[in-house]
Amino acid sequence: MANTTVDLDHALAVATDLAIQAGEQLLTRARERITPSGAQLTIAQKLNAVDLVTEADEDAEKVIRNGLKKHFPDHAFVGEESYGQGMPNNEYIVGDEPTWVVDPLDGTVNYIHLFPTVCVSIGLCVGGVPVVGVIYAPFFGAAYPPDGSASAAPSGHLFTAIQGRGAFISSDGGKSRRALPLQSPAPPIPPNAPKGCTLAVEWGKDRRDVPGGNLERKVNSFWNLAGEIGGRNGKGGMVHGVRSLGSATLDLAFVATGAIDIFWEGGCWEWDVCAGICILVEAGGIVVDCNPPEGFDPSVSSTTPIPAAPLGGRRYLAIRPCSDSPESSETAREAQDRLVREVWKRVEGVTYSRPGL
Ligand code: IPD
Numbered sequence: 311m312a313n314t315t316v317d318l319d320h321a322l323a324v325a326t327d328l329a330i331q332a333g334e335q336l337l338t339r340a341r342e343r344i345t346p347s348g349a350q351l352t353i354a355q356k357l358n359a360v361d362l363v364t365e366a367d368e369d370a371e372k373v374i375r376n377g378l379k380k381h382f383p384d385h386a387f388v389g390e391e392s393y394g395q396g397m398p399n400n401e402y403i404v405g406d407e408p409t410w411v412v413d414p415l416d417g418t419v420n421y422i423h424l425f426p427t428v429c430v431s432i433g434l435c436v437g438g439v440p441v442v443g444v445i446y447a448p449f450f451g452a453a454y455p456p457d458g459s460a461s462a463a464p465s466g467h468l469f470t471a472i473q474g475r476g477a478f479i480s481s482d483g484g485k486s487r488r489a490l491p492l493q494s495p496a497p498p499i500p501p502n503a504p505k506g507c508t509l510a511v512e513w514g515k516d517r518r519d520v521p522g523g524n525l526e527r528k529v530n531s532f533w534n535l536a537g538e539i540g541g542r543n544g545k546g547g548m549v550h551g552v553r554s555l556g557s558a559t560l561d562l563a564f565v566a567t568g569a570i571d572i573f574w575e576g577g578c579w580e581w582d583v584c585a586g587i588c589i590l591v592e593a594g595g596i597v598v599d600c601n602p603p604e605g606f607d608p609s610v611s612s613t614t615p616i617p618a619a620p621l622g623g624r625r626y627l628a629i630r631p632c633s634d635s636p637e638s639s640e641t642a643r644e645a646q647d648r649l650v651r652e653v654w655k656r657v658e659g660v661t662y663s664r665p666g667l
Pocket of ligand 1: 362413415416417419514556557558576577578582
């Protein structure tokens with residue numbers, strides 16, 4: 311479906327205003343919690359003791375939903391909190407019509423603990439593809455002004471993109487912006503990657519401690535990617551560092567900046583990744599399935615292009631933007647696919663699925 315029916319500049323402007331509004335509301339509530347009178351946060355459990363929602367998530371979603379409805383009354387809306395109340399079977403419902411896909415607060419556990427990797431994520435899909443992405447991380451700016459001083463103006467990190475028009479970061483609410491990735495030209499992927507790469511992973515919410523369960527598969531995969539070369543029965547990847555930010559959205563945003571080389575995760579949802587995928591792809595990155603395809607043979611080298619991950623597939627492997635190799639004929643895309651295959655060699659497939667896909 312063509313994008314001509316939606317004014318993407320207008321969509322970006324509205325989404326940016328709403329992301330900042332919701333993000334600043336989250337920040338104000340956090341500041342209230344650290345005043346001497348100590349306002350409380352109401353927390354409720356969803357599927358288990360680590361799947362949580364606060365009234366701050368719900369209020370932020372209302373602000374965004376009402377704002378989008380006012381400007382785009384005909385567009386569909388999928389928001390983490392309202393979806394959770396109406397979709398017990400977790401069906402994938404993003405269709406071809408313009409659909410806003412929103413996580414009002416990605417990193418809810420962080421927010422509860424006042425850990426700053428928290429953001430608002432607003433994506434617009436047309437034809438099932440993310441075409442606008444806005445992420446606002448309110449705590450990355452002047453989050454905590456000294457006691458007694460006035461609140462700072464919005465200064466969090468704002469990541470934005472429109473399909474075909476590049477990706478940007480701003481720390482003054484979008485008044486001035488810088489293109490992503492941060493380094494231009496983006497460095498090539500090292501020939502011996504994943505050695506030397508930064509890796510972001512998430513522990514997720516499936517904590518069932520059973521043999522062959524997702525928790526065990528994830529931990530084995532982290533271990534393989536981190537272990538020394540020659541260790542782990544030849545799977546050791548010796549990545550430079552493993553990071554777990556507690557926000558899949560921000561993991562993708564940092565892959566778009568180039569600060570994180572690889573993001574490997576199973577279990578999150580379209581609202582966690584929609585805006586991030588738009589921004590990362592516009593910056594020059596790729597997002598594919600975190601599981602190797604059936605029949606994948608790690609000993610066979612291949613240059614067949616790897617398809618993009620479906621938005622709602624719950625399994626994502628993202629690789630940062632890069633340049634063509636100056637030393638060989640390898641293109642940037644071939645290098646990204648090479649790194650995907652190197653990651654697939656070392657991971658254990660996770661078992662997240664989705665009705666409707
Ligand atoms: C969660 C975060 C986390 C990821 C989970 C998500 P929430 O989103 O993105 O990093 O591992 O799968 O559900 O619940 O904080 O919005």
